[in-house]
Amino acid sequence: MKTKRVWTGLLTFLFFISFILAGLIIPAESPAQAGDPVAVKIQIPFSKGGKQGLAIAGSEISAYIMVENQTDEEQNVDMEISLPKEFKPVDLSSSWKMTQTGDSYILTTACTLAVKYENWFDLIPVRISSDIPAGEYRVAAKVKSNGKEQKLELPVKLATRREAADFVKISEILLPTDEYGKVDPRYQRNTLALKSSSSSNYYKRVITGAGTESTAAEHPIAHMAVKVANKNAEAASLLITAQLLNPETKKPVAGFRPPNAENLSKDEQDRIYAMVKVPGKSETLIPLPIYGEEGTIPTGKFTLRTTVKLLGSDAVLQVKDLPVQVVARDFLPAVITVSAFVLIAGTFGIINFRKQAFFDRFKTRWLIVIALFGTATFVTVNIPGTILWDLSHAIFGPFSFLITGLFNEIILYMLLVSLVLLIPQPGTVLLATVMRMLLSGVILGHFSPVTIMFYSTSGILLEVMLFIFGITRSSWVSRKLSQAGRADIWPAALVISLGCGLADAASAFVNFQITIFLYRLYYADWYILTYVLIDGFLYTAIGTVFGVLLGRQLKKVAID
Template sequence: MPIGIITLHINHIFRFRFEILLFLLCLGLLSCRANDNFVSQTTNNIITFMPTGVDIELEKSSIIKSITVFDDKQIQISSTAFSGPPAKIEKVYFNWSSGKIYSFRFQTETQIYWQKETAPIKSQKGRLELGIPFLSPNSNFNKNQKTPVILLQKAQTQLSVQITNGTVASSTYHLKIKLPNGIPIIVNGRFTSPYQKWHNYYPIQIESTVPNGHIVANLQIKPTLKNEGRNWNTSQRIFFQTKTIDELQSSISIEEAHLPTSVSGDLLTHLQPNTLTLPGYLETLLPQKHIDDSFPVTFQTIYIRNNLSATIPILVSAMVQERNTKKPIIFLSPPSDVRSQKHQSFSVINLEPLTSNAVSLPLYVNPNLTPKPGNYQRKVQVQLWGVETIVDQALFPLKIILPNRLSFLVTVLATIWGILGLSYLIANWEQLIAKLSNKNLILISFFGAIIFGFVNLPSTFLISLSNFLLGPFSFLITAFFNEILYFTLLVALLTIVPQKGTIILVSSVRFLLNGILLGAMSPIILINLFVSVTGLEIGFWLAGKDLTSRLNCLILAILFGISDALSTWVDFQIGITFYRLFYADWYIWLMVGLGGFLYTFIGVLLGAQLGRHLQKVVN
């Protein structure tokens, strides 16, 4: 019997009833939550809170079928479905509370996207936010800023400004931003609705003569109508320091780049590290497994250390390249609308002071460019915002795995062969039994029960212990029962009953006992059974029925060894196809050579000797 994935089958035996209970429990839990059979991603739609709900400005490429809103307790509070293409700005109506976080689920035909937004404070006053080079996710950043933001001397950066209107429907605003040794920025505008936002970027450059200072913004909002409220004034400031590139290069370092991770940076420990496994041929036939080159297949999370007691704006980029030629891998390049000219994915972040900062970068795959398996490397670079100078870079490995087409072909052929073998056995069952005498049938049934009792039962109970003691080399113990003892008893039976169909019948008895008493009955085991039995029957026919001859026994040992080695290899291919298992090549060939051929060879020789002694007793 092949032993490539025998561990998987035996474990299913003990876990069968437990899994049923667990399955029922999961059904009960799933009935309490939304049932989403889609891939979750994130999106960047612009969500603006209005008095009666939200206005959602959808991305241009979005073809949304429905929008669902959940509160901070994940209770659905609103839902909108679309019969056709949605408008550029869609309204979703619900009552919201100040300061609470709401989750928005955007559903397409094949995907689900999530986005979270915090509801603003319901106040007549609005809000002013500043950021370099972009706004901080923390809305109180300007008030809570305790460390300076680093700006490069004589280098241009950008100032991000956002004004959010209050509850006043119609108002005008006047914004004045004071820069050190520079002309102030003055902006005037008008709001026409509550909670309306205005956002803009302004290029700024700090001279080297200013080592530190503040950027101060003063805002005044006036209601258009006098009876709508009073004027409102606020101010925000950003504390900055200027540094040279040389002063910053020794303060920033790349620590690690984990892959694969989730978009939030959580390492996917159930997957191989530094490895990207693409869907196999069978999975690509399923709509939910089809690769869309416009969406990431996974993420890598890069950890960057900032040793300064100041916030540093940086640009992090990553690309996949050949290990020798250093050329970019085109089929792993991001789509043209989200990548740089160097086939890189990138992100701009503010490094928090005196800590390690994590940034997640997406990894894309274009299936139309024929992805190739192999070993590549990820090149991660960090540069300061506003300049092209690289302050640090590092290389990390990447292995691309494509499920072997050969395993799929072998599985298909083995499945077809199993179906044909089962059909033949059912159609010729009576003729097969009629050729054997009652004495031989009793012996075959007796040996089938003995094989079950001395092979299947011990290996079943010892497999957990052997896995604990030897791990992947547990077959050194289990193969004694599955190979040596099994073939010893099988060949002993063939010596006594050297007739066609003996192997099929004794294997059927063993299979039925194993399935009825231990529950180890599955289509995979049945396929392996017919592949193994076919090879053994052919080997027995080629070696000759007279096993009293030592030459015939030696030939039978070689043929049975080759047959069982082939069955073990087919067993591995079936496991790779159906169970998404991955094995090192050396491990497969070790199992095929040692567990498949050598142990079988020894078992056949022992069985021939045992059979000659038993034959004397029978005669």
């Protein structure tokens, strides 16, 4: 009970602090004072939580006006907004009346707020004169409600277009990134991989274990990030938009739009956008989701145009173009994935058809040893690999395989090769791999159709290479490994290292292609090559040498 009271008090304190901080971080421009019947909020131009607006000469801005009833009584509100003559309202709604007196435009309106917290708001388009000098201008407002009057005066900082453009700059455009804007070097830069159409995507999600309740149109295919630097001392409220354009015609590409784009205006349906507030004297990374589906966006080379505007204004601060490649189905990954599926289905189909002959070649004690080695590979490879995966990925990023490969390749192949030396029969490695896969699925939950393909492909390719290179059949290699002295085993050890290295390199390449086809991930060519050569071939060859030495020692004390 004491612990519960401590946690309750701590959570109450944190909520209280969060409430105070929220009031400090997101202040209203003209909050209601104690006793005021209505709260008034005016932003000129409309911004993202800022007290002082920034406008650009020669642009059109939006003035945001909002009043809210703070009492239980009905409030009859009369408002009067006074704008400098250089700030001309345009396209006013019928609720406003405008008069010009001397150096000001006077806007008046009235509304009724019947119940507490009922509010009324409007956006007023304002065109700023192009020949007005930069500086600070004042907007005055008077709000009367049931006989009580509030007077407000709001500053509007005006800058020239060149000054504003110097304040805010796009430092860099990153594509693709994760949802936080972090770049993964494994993936091909400036490349967008389209998702499959909804029908085919349904079956892919079943195979990958991602579930079925998803459509490509509702989930981003990738994310991009825009680095924006604000050199001004004050925060800037910005509207960031991104469009995919035809590089020749510069017209928007159909299909590059967020979900439910039909609810947006026609000019906004072909772009993605984000409203952000960039602190002064800082650089902010702004992630943006990207949507697309096969059949809605063509493939090829396009221009990704990123535009920065002041929020609440039509003033464009900067436009930056980035050439991008849009890809859909790749023929090679599709062929390799289908071939791998046929190979797996054919292999296990033949084994099932001839299971009696297959298992008759194994003595009972051999099957027990295979099961023990399969369990040993799970304990020494899968469990440490699972524990170290997140840690190594956080520290080494895309090169985490240099650490996890110590378990996934060196220790794994040391155990598998020593097992093959004890039981040099076709099917030994496949049975041990099936045992490891079952334990991983049951204990760690790593069980899906894709993991079955990964494990099965690895086991089958290794079995093929062991047979071709003469380890699981009668050959000079198998005789050298079983009879030669320590000094004479190196030629045979090099041969088996070559065979296992080629098998695992091929397995790694195939698994990459399966991932590309099913998950629509496009890895950089250099990353695939590096992974295949180091993790697939080099680490496996090293583990194989250790496996030969361990297997010969075990053979001295092991079964016949």
